[in-house]
Amino acid sequence: xxxxxxxxxxxxxxxxxxxxxxxxxxxxxxxxxxxxxxxxxxxxxxxxxxxxxxxxxxxxxxxxxxxxxxxxxxxxxxxxxxxxxxxxxxxxxxxxxxxxxxxxxxxxxxxxxxxxxxxxxxxxxxxxxxxxxxxxxxxxxxxxxxxxxxxxxxxxxxxxxxxxxxxxxxxxxxxxxxxxxxxxxxxxxxxxxxxxxxxxxxxxxxxxxxxxxxxxxxxxxxxxxxxxxxxxxxxxxxxxxxxxxxxxxxxxxxxxxxxxxxxxxxxxxxxxxxxxxxxxxxxxxxxxxxxxxxxxxxxxxxxxxxxxxxxxxxxxxxxxxxxxxxxxxxxxxxxxxxxxxxxxxxxxxxxxxxxxxxxxxxxxxxxxxxxxxxxxxxxxxxxxxxxxxxxxxxxxxxxxx
Amino acid sequence: xxxxxxxxxxxxxxxxxxxxxxxxxxxxxxxxxxxxxxxxxxxxxxxxxxxxxxxxxxxxxxxxxxxxxxxxxxxxxxxxxxxxxxxxxxxxxxxxxxxxxx
Numbered sequence: 001x002x003x004x005x006x007x008x009x010x011x012x013x014x015x016x017x018x019x020x021x022x023x024x025x026x027x028x029x030x031x032x033x034x035x036x037x038x039x040x041x042x043x044x045x046x047x048x049x050x051x052x053x054x055x056x057x058x059x060x061x062x063x064x065x066x067x068x069x070x071x072x073x074x075x076x077x078x079x080x081x082x083x084x085x086x087x088x089x090x091x092x093x094x095x096x097x098x099x100x101x102x103x104x105x106x107x108x109x110x111x112x113x114x115x116x117x118x119x120x121x122x123x124x125x126x127x128x129x130x131x132x133x134x135x136x137x138x139x140x141x142x143x144x145x146x147x148x149x150x151x152x153x154x155x156x157x158x159x160x161x162x163x164x165x166x167x168x169x170x171x172x173x174x175x176x177x178x179x180x181x182x183x184x185x186x187x188x189x190x191x192x193x194x195x196x197x198x199x200x201x202x203x204x205x206x207x208x209x210x211x212x213x214x215x216x217x218x219x220x221x222x223x224x225x226x227x228x229x230x231x232x233x234x235x236x237x238x239x240x241x242x243x244x245x246x247x248x249x250x251x252x253x254x255x256x257x258x259x260x261x262x263x264x265x266x267x268x269x270x271x272x273x274x275x276x277x278x279x280x281x282x283x284x285x286x287x288x289x290x291x292x293x294x295x296x297x298x299x300x301x302x303x304x305x306x307x308x309x310x311x312x313x314x315x316x317x318x319x320x321x322x323x324x325x326x327x328x329x330x331x332x333x334x335x336x337x338x339x340x341x342x343x344x345x346x347x348x349x350x351x352x353x354x355x356x357x358x359x360x361x362x363x364x365x366x367x368x369x370x371x372x373x374x375x376x377x378x379x380x381x382x383x384x385x386x387x388x389x390x391x392x393x394x395x396x397x398x399x400x401x
Numbered sequence: 402x403x404x405x406x407x408x409x410x411x412x413x414x415x416x417x418x419x420x421x422x423x424x425x426x427x428x429x430x431x432x433x434x435x436x437x438x439x440x441x442x443x444x445x446x447x448x449x450x451x452x453x454x455x456x457x458x459x460x461x462x463x464x465x466x467x468x469x470x471x472x473x474x475x476x477x478x479x480x481x482x483x484x485x486x487x488x489x490x491x492x493x494x495x496x497x498x499x500x501x502x503x
Contacts, residue, residue, distance in 0.1 A: 003447035003485045034428065036440050082428025084435055112422055112435040136420045137437040176420045176437050176493065204493050205437065247406060247491050252438075 034307065037085035038078055039276035041287065042071070042099070046092040048118045049155030049386035049393070050143065052182060052217035052224060055091060056290045059389050060279040066300070068098040072105045074277065074300050079109040081307045089116040091279065100129045107134025114139065116180070119166035120159050127166065131173045138170045139178040139207075145193035153187060155386045155395075167201045178205040183234065184224035185377060191234060195241045199249055206249055208238055210256035214288050214348045219392065222381040225373050231259050257359035258373040262334065263341025264359065270343055271316035283309045285316055288344040292353045319343050324354060328362040407490040407497055409460060409483050414498050416456030421494040423451050436494045450482055456498040460486065 044059040066074070075086065086106050093099055094117055106113045114137040115130065127138075140163055144150030150160035170177045179198040183191060191208070198206040210231070211217045211224050226234070235255070242251045257264050267274045267286045276287050281300040284290060290297065295318060298309040310316060318324065322335050329340045340346075341357025349358045350365055358365040384395040409415065417423060422435045423443075432448045434441040443451060446467075453463045464482055468475040489495040 003450050003481060004444050082426065084424075084426065084433060084440055110424065114437065136422070136435075174419070176418075178437060250493075 033273075034082040034310065035273050035275060036083070037087060037274075038083050039087045039089055039274075039287065040071070040074070041089050041091065041276060041278050042066075042093045042096045042102070043279050044091040044389075045095040046090055046118065046387075047095075047120055047156055048092070048141075048159060049388055050141075050153060050182070050216075051155075051220040051384040051386055052184060052211040053387040054212075054215065054217075054287050055387070056288065057215050057219070057391070058290070059091075061389070065096075065279045066281045068101060070281065070300070071098075071102055074281070074306070075102065075106050075111060076109050077300075077306050079106075079111050081305075083111065085112040085114060087114045087116055092118050092121060094119075094121040094126065100126075100133050103130055103135050104133035112136050117141070117166075118154070118159070118163070120156065120162045122162075122166045122169070124169045127169050127175075128173060131175055135175065137176050137178065139180050140167050140170070141180045141182065142194065142197070143182070144187045145190045145197045149187050149190060153384075155384070164201070167203070171202045176205075177201065177203045178207060179203045180207045180209065182209050182211055183226075184211045185226045185230065186223065186382065188226050188230045188234060191237050192241075195237070195245075195249075195251070199245065203249060205252065207252045207254070208234075209252075209254040210234070212254075212256070212342075212345075213258065214342075214344045215291055216385070216387045216392070218348055219385050221373075222376045222379055223384055225258070225377040226256065227377040228259055228374065230377075231256060257341070257345075257357075258370065260359055261361040262359075263338050263345075263357040265338045266342035266345070266357070269321075269339035270319040271310075272320065272339070275310060275316075283313070283316075285319075286344065289315070291344050292347045295353075319353065326354060326356070328360075329356050332362065407487075407495065409486040409490055409495075409497075411459065411461040411464065411479060411483070413460050413486070414456055414458065415454045415460065415486055415490070415495050416498060417451065417454060417494070418496040421489075423448070434494070436492070439492075439494075441494075447485060450485065454486070454495075 043065055044055050045062055078086065093115060103113050113135050115135055116139045119140045142150060142163055143153035144160065147160040151157055167177060179201065181194050195206060213221050217224060238251060238253045271285050274286065276284050277300065278284055282297040283300065283306060284297055295315045297315050298304055298313045300306060325335060325340055329335050341359050343353040345359060346355045346357045347353035349369060356363040358369045360366060385392040386395060420437060424433055424435060426433045432443055434443055450463060453466065460483060464475060464479045467478050486495055
C-alpha cells in the first residue's frame with residue numbers, strides 16, 4: 001500500500017488537473033463537468049479605487065444586486081450540482097451586510113468558503129463572526145508594503161494599516177491567510193518587501209499577480225505597464241523567494257502576458273472549468289466577460305438552472321473547446337494547451353473576441369502590441385484613473401510624478 | 402495558531418485543521434480533501450488514514466490498525482503513512498495536538 005494524495009491543482013486558477021484527477025477516478029461529471037470552485041462576486045461596491053480593478057468598467061449598482069435569499073438559493077444549487085468551493089469576492093464582499101449569513105449558508109450546504117477581501121471594512125468582531133459561520137480561508141489584497149505607495153494605489157487613506165491589522169486578526173483566529181499582491185510599474189520595486197511582509201504576517205500563501213490588462217487596467221495601462229527589465233527582476237525575486245521560503249510561505253506567481261511569447265490558458269479555457277456569478281446574478285465564463293459586447297449572458301434570475309446555463313447557453317458554447325478557432329489557432333499544436341489565450345484580451349485589443357489573443361507571438365498583432373507596451377512602460381505617464389461608479393476619476397496632481 | 406514545520410513521527414497525533422476538510426463528493430463519487438485554493442484527491446488508503454487522524458490516535462496506532470487490516474509489513478506501512486502525512490503537513494494541511502500533560 002502507498003497512500004497518495006493527487007494535488008488537484010489550484011481550484012480557482014487552474015483546476016484542469018483537478019478535474020482530470022477526479023474524473024479519471026470514475027467521475028459521473030459530464031463533458032465540461034461542473035467546476036470545482038466558483039467565484040461569487042457579491043457586489044461591485046468597494047471603498048478602494050484600484051486602477052487595475054478586475055470588475056467591468058460598467059459596474060452593477062447596489063439596487064440590482066441579488067438579494068440574500070437569491071444568493072442562498074444560488075449557493076444551495078451550486079452545492080447540489082457538485083461545486084466544492086465558493087470564493088466570496090466583489091467589489092468588496094464585506095460591503096454586503098448579509099455576508100455572515102451567506103457564509104453560514106455555504107457551510108450548511110457543504111461548500112468550502114473563501115473570502116477575497118480588501119479587509120478595510122472588517123472589524124475583529126466581524127471576522128470572528130465569519131469564522132464562527134464556517135469561513136475556511138481569507139485572502140487579503142495588499143497594494144504595497146507600506147502606506148505611501150499602497151494607499152495611493154488603493155485610492156484610500158489608511159487602507160494599508162487597516163489591512164495589516166485585519167491580517168493579524170485573521171491569523172489570531174487561526175484562519176489560513178493568503179496575501180494577494182497585484183504588481184505593476186508603480187509598486188514592483190516593493191516586491192521583496194511585500195514577500196517579507198507576508199512572512200511577518202504569518203501568511204500561508206502569497207499570490208504575486210502581475211496586472212492583466214483589460215477593463216480598468218487597460219485604461220491605466222500607460223501608468224501600470226512594467227518594463228521588461230522589471231519583469232525579469234520580478235521573476236528572479238519570486239523564484240529565489242519560493243526556494244528560500246519552502247514550507248513557510250507558498251508563492252503563486254502570475255506573469256504578465258504582454259511580455260510572453262505564448263498566451264495564458266485563460267480561465268483554463270473558456271467555459272471549460274470556471275464560471276463566476278456577477279452581483280446581478282449573471283453566470284459568466286470569466287469576470288471580465290461582460291466587456292465583450294454582443295454576447296448575451298444568462299442570469300440565475302432566468303428560468304434556467306445554473307447547470308443548464310453552464311452546459312447549454314450560447315455565451316458559454318461560443319468559444320468553448322477548439323471548434324470556434326480561426327487560424328493561426330486552428331492548425332496550432334498548442335491549441336489544446338492554451339485554448340487560444342484570453343477572449344477578453346482579444347476583444348479589447350483587436351475588436352473581435354474570436355481572434356487569436358495578441359499575447360501569442362503567432363498573432364499578427366503581437367509585435368505591435370509588444371512595442372506599444374514597451375513604449376508605455378518607458379513613458380512618463382504615471383497618473384491613475386481611479387475605479388469608481390462615476391466612470392473613473394483622474395488622480396490629482398501633475399502627470400510624470 | 403496552526404503549528405508550522407511539523408515533523409511527523411509515529412508519536413505524532415495528527416489531525417486535519419479546520420481549513421482542510423475531508424469530504425465525500427456525491428457528484429463525482431470520490432473523496433476529496435478541500436484546502437485553500439486546492440482540491441486534493443486522496444486515494445482509498447489515504448482516505449482511511451485521514452479518517453483515523455483524529456488528534457487522539459498516534460501515527461503508531463494508525464499504522465498498527467492498517468497493518469492488522471491488510472496483513473502487511475508494519476515497517477513499510479509506517480514509512481508510507483508518515484511520508485503522506487509529512488507531505489500534507491508541509492503544505493499546511495495537517496496539524497497536531499501537542500502532548501502537554503503526558
